[in-house]
Amino acid sequence: MAQRFNALPGFKRTLGFTLFYLSAIVLIPIGGLVIKVLGLSWSELWELATKPRAIAAYKLSFGASFIAASVNAVFGTILAWVLVRYTFPGKRFVDALVDIPFALPTAVAGLTLANLFAPNGWLGSFLTPLGIKGAYSALGVVIALTFVSLPFVVRTVQPILESLERDVEEAAATLGAGRVTTFFKVVLPVLLPSVITGFALSFARAVGEFGSVIFISSNIPRQTEIVPLVIITYLDEYEFTSAMALATVMLVVSFVLLITINLLERWASRYQA
């Protein structure tokens, strides 16, 4: 679109306010942390950020988030497929349910999941005899993270699937391709960018999650302790610099994920009309 004359007033004032508010709420707090951390030497920062307790927490946080995002990539895609392609009673209700993890406070999610998977809970009473410990374990962390990051894949794949022309699949069928071949050769390549974007969003959400996990995890140092919990524990113990070192690692991870997601979304929108 050609640049036209824009007679709308208030550009300078509204942009000025936007930049002021953004600075006051977001940029200055981030800058404060960065400046404080820059006061440390590299070796000091490295040593604090790589203590055994921190390393164990990174492994759990990133590992559990990866598993949770993978589970959601598979089941979220299936769910999106079912919601777009099939008609069944209660479809609108199921579609609305998908957003529950966005709307339900994470503390409530953690509370109810811990109760469900506890040895005497509705699900735990079935799983415990099988030797599966859903609550107060590393598996519990995965369960909580799967719940909180569940809507992302569904909601990124759904619009792509809706805009997908079924004619292409018809053409594949006419040319003799079976349904499975059509799915893997025709549908999946188009869906994949959005599935990966949804996966990245799920992962980013899961890595930073705190509220739900502390309810369902046993929170034992070096075993079932996620990074945000280590940061809070350090703060409570007045180990200010250690808390900041770990927060810096998490902040860098957030930046990298945000940039990755931006690039992925640009890649994913290639296929969209």
Add this chain to the structure above:
Amino acid sequence: MGFQIPSIMAGGHTISGKSQRGSEDSPIARAILLTVALGFVLLFLLLPLVNVFVQAFAKGLAFYRESLVDPDSIAAIKLTLTIAAISVPLNLIFGLVGSWAIAKFNFPGKPFLLTLIDLPFAISPVVAGLMFVVLFGRQGFFGPWLEDHNIRIIFALPGMVLATVFVTFPFVARELIPIMEATGTDQEQAALTLGANGWQTFWHVTLPSVKWGLLYGVILCNARAMGEFGAVSVVSGHITGQTDTLPLRVEKLYQGTTSGTAAFAVASLLAFLALITLAVKTFLEWRSARAETAAQRLVPDTEVQ
């Protein structure tokens, strides 16, 4: 798109009348996929939600009532409402002003500015809370000065509001920007040509065209503001009856009691809030989908955005 629930702008496509036999799944595949998908929804979404209410009433209605009218729970309800009543309007004003600047004008660095607005969605709430401790805590930049002047920010209401404003920062703006971009500036330019001033144009032209999207953003912003845990937990100080919000109260009751029924009673309030949020959201989406179909019926040969 991004970290948020996709905009209500994302409308569905109407199904055409032609045969789609070649793109239909076999009955067996259909049955398997439906079972897997619905089983996943049942186990991971419906059961946890139902469980909140079942556990909340596990010890009967009297106990439920008692848990809620407890002075500390009442204080938590009041604090949560206060924090939301300050944070949501702040982000609402930013959302309107910011989307006006970003959607109605072209300027260099716009994509970068949008990325900065998304930052609070990417940053862990605990890290966000820590940032405010770094600024205003006892060992922080302004800590000594604040202490000298007897101003409390951390472990008090101002810090909790700041943390909440941070985590809910993008909600309204992110909802409004795509809607304002889609409507363009023609109507505003026309209003200005006809002699309206900037404010009149905003109130009578721009605001009515984004009101549903605005409501949508505010509802989501409010749900997050009332339910935030991590960021608020860092700056709260957990003083019972004073700096415990509803989610923090849930945690304290869960750790303090053996059965957790009281925790579930308080949690049921938040779950109820989530249900209202979802109901309003579903209604707004239904409304926008209906408006889109109506628009398509009016102009059958034009592609409706």
